[in-house]
Amino acid sequence: MMRPSLLIRQLRIRPACSPRLFSVNRYSTATSTAAAAQTPPTVPAGEKPYYITTPIFYVNAAPHVGHLYTMVLTDVLKRWQQLHGRPAKMCTGTDEHGMKIQQAAAAADMDPRTFCNTGANSFKSLANLSQCSWDTFIRTTDKEHHDAVQYFWQMLLQRDYIYAGKHEGWYSVGDETFYTEGGVEHTLDPATGRKIVLSKETGRVVEWTSETNYHFRLSAMKEKLLEFYKANPEFVVPAARYADVVAAVEAGLDDLSVSRPRDRLTWGIPVPNDDTQTIYVWLDALVNYITASGYPWTPGQERSGGWPADLHVVGKDIVKFHAIYWPAFLLALDIPPPKQVLTHAHWTMNRKKMSKSDGNVVNPFYAIQRYGVDSMRFYMARDGGIHDDGDYSNEHIVERYRHELQFGLGNLTNRVCGVNFDLDLARAEAFTDVWTLSTRDQLMKALPTTTAIDVAEQMAALDVPTAVKTIMSIIHETNKYIQHSAPWSLRKPEQKSEQNMVIFLSAECVRVAGIMLQPFMPDKAKAVLDQLNVAPEKRSFDFAAYGKDDSYGVGTKGKKGLIFPPLSE
Numbered sequence: 001m002m003r004p005s006l007l008i009r010q011l012r013i014r015p016a017c018s019p020r021l022f023s024v025n026r027y028s029t030a031t032s033t034a035a036a037a038q039t040p041p042t043v044p045a046g047e048k049p050y051y052i053t054t055p056i057f058y059v060n061a062a063p064h065v066g067h068l069y070t071m072v073l074t075d076v077l078k079r080w081q082q083l084h085g086r087p088a089k090m091c092t093g094t095d096e097h098g099m100k101i102q103q104a105a106a107a108a109d110m111d112p113r114t115f116c117n118t119g120a121n122s123f124k125s126l127a128n129l130s131q132c133s134w135d136t137f138i139r140t141t142d143k144e145h146h147d148a149v150q151y152f153w154q155m156l157l158q159r160d161y162i163y164a165g166k167h168e169g170w171y172s173v174g175d176e177t178f179y180t181e182g183g184v185e186h187t188l189d190p191a192t193g194r195k196i197v198l199s200k201e202t203g204r205v206v207e208w209t210s211e212t213n214y215h216f217r218l219s220a221m222k223e224k225l226l227e228f229y230k231a232n233p234e235f236v237v238p239a240a241r242y243a244d245v246v247a248a249v250e251a252g253l254d255d256l257s258v259s260r261p262r263d264r265l266t267w268g269i270p271v272p273n274d275d276t277q278t279i280y281v282w283l284d285a286l287v288n289y290i291t292a293s294g295y296p297w298t299p300g301q302e303r304s305g306g307w308p309a310d311l312h313v314v315g316k317d318i319v320k321f322h323a324i325y326w327p328a329f330l331l332a333l334d335i336p337p338p339k340q341v342l343t344h345a346h347w348t349m350n351r352k353k354m355s356k357s358d359g360n361v362v363n364p365f366y367a368i369q370r371y372g373v374d375s376m377r378f379y380m381a382r383d384g385g386i387h388d389d390g391d392y393s394n395e396h397i398v399e400r401y402r403h404e405l406q407f408g409l410g411n412l413t414n415r416v417c418g419v420n421f422d423l424d425l426a427r428a429e430a431f432t433d434v435w436t437l438s439t440r441d442q443l444m445k446a447l448p449t450t451t452a453i454d455v456a457e458q459m460a461a462l463d464v465p466t467a468v469k470t471i472m473s474i475i476h477e478t479n480k481y482i483q484h485s486a487p488w489s490l491r492k493p494e495q496k497s498e499q500n501m502v503i504f505l506s507a508e509c510v511r512v513a514g515i516m517l518q519p520f521m522p523d524k525a526k527a528v529l530d531q532l533n534v535a536p537e538k539r540s541f542d543f544a545a546y547g548k549d550d551s552y553g554v555g556t557k558g559k560k561g562l563i564f565p566p567l568s569e
């Protein structure tokens with residue numbers, strides 16, 4: 001039970017923690033190999049890097065392909081910024097507190113800390129294996145995070161946004177959230193015939209809970225939130241989910257229970273100055289985004305760690321927490337909310353959401369081992385759903401690999417490096433304007449530049465799957481063009497110039513596609529650009545247009561690569 005005297009005392013206390021002096025990279029024991037392999041742009045003093053985050057993953061279950069998707073999307077978007085020369089920072093990590101983890105550790109007969117270490121290592125391994133170039137891997141059991149959460153709590157308390165009261169409702173451990181009577185349905189368990197109560201939103205079991213705990217005045221934030229949404233109409237992407245969020249807030253908000261009695265939940269951050277209560281796991285978890293940017297900030301250092309985040313990438317099941325609760329907490333403290341939240345749909349298996357509890361998950365470690373990192377990144381980014389769910393299929397992975405990568409991009413790269421073609425000479429000729437271009441040639445000449453413009457717009461709109469398809473469409477077009485123009489048959493001396501033209505117009509498409517594919521498939525795109533002998537300093541987005549590179553293609557004659565080897569059966 002709550003001790004009211006403590007509550008009153010708490011209202012008077014000063015925050016116990018003082019602002020920290022450091023900001024980025026405090027959690028990384030080592031940066032990932034992907035990050036180390038490149039030389040990403042560094043942040044000039046006093047400037048804010050582009051700051052992007054994944055959700056932090058619950059450690060109660062092993063990573064699955066759905067988690068890999070969130071990581072890949074985030075990493076692709078981060079690398080896309082770097083391709084434009086912008087310093088960028090990515091945070092990922094693990095969510096380790098709460099009833100769900102406490103119960104899972106007990107079920108595994110392990111102490112929670114050891115249990116969490118295993119889970120955190122597993123998610124970190126996946127992030128590294130999938131070439132996610134994280135800068136911070138945060139764990140909610142980190143000391144800095146513990147202090148940041150308690151500081152954040154005290155700030156809310158000081159501003160009178162937190163009060164103690166009785167709370168009754170339906171609690172779902174699986175969702176770590178309370179539901180009202182309207183949010184649940186009473187039904188019978190098909191397996192046992194026993195009466196059960198389920199969340200209407202997630203279908204997870206709930207239990208009636210009555211306890212005294214602390215509340216956050218969420219109801220008081222309604223107008224501020226609506227004002228914020230109005231001023232930021234692209235806060236939640238896609239637009240349909242933004243509309244849902246606004247409608248939910250317009251319908252009215254109840255105050256939010258933000259602690260649990262410690263005798264029920266021991267595995268979590270204690271409420272400062274009240275050891276009978278544990279801070280609600282979602283409040284704890286959301287604060288990770290600012291902990292990783294150096295919160296509590298030293299005055300004047302607020303932006304150097306990246307805050308406000310440019311983008312939180314989250315699944316559609318956790319929109320409410322990121323688009324309502326999180327900005328409400330922040331606005332209560334006059335801290336700017338994140339600029340945008342990209343909400344994506346789910347991976348399904350046979351049209352059913354992939355989830356541990358349903359036992360239909362795909363192990364991402366095996367998938368990467370089987371198909372390769374870049375092919376999986378390509379498949380995730382290309383076929384993953386933003387609006388609608390994507391159904392996972394091994395046949396599709398193989399199909400995309402063979403058709404678009406092996407026979408598409410790989411084949412085309414080899415074609416422009418044919419033994420009878422002199423790309424170096426062709427490029428030199430291109431700058432002398434000696435060719436007579438047919439309408440089709442002119443279209444090909446325009447293609448790299450217009451495609452890059454389209455892709456840039458799609459990426460700015462966070463439409464990653466469409467952007468991948470647009471990049472690949474240029475490969476498809478070029479393969480058709482080269483097939484139709486048959487440069488290998490232009491053997492006579494007087495046809496040499498025409499042959500050069502076809503080769504150069506094709507090579508330009510491969511070069512520009514290769515540049516734009518770097519965020520999606522770092523190693524394979526590098527192999528393509530290496531084969532064309534594109535200089536490392538000419539691989540940024542500035543060079544993704546026709547005629548922007550006047551030095552590549554030297555020594556590519558007959559330079560065959562096996563960038564996409566046949567998949568073993």
Ligand code: MSP
Binds near residue numbers: 069
């Ligand atoms: N711990 C919370 C997030 C706290 S963020 C402050 C959580 N963790 S989770 O491990 O359950 O989910 C992490 C992310 O994986 C979420 O964005 C979730 O939507 C995503 N996915 C989980 N299953 C998924 C699929 N089947 N498909 C795609 N993404 C999925 O929620």
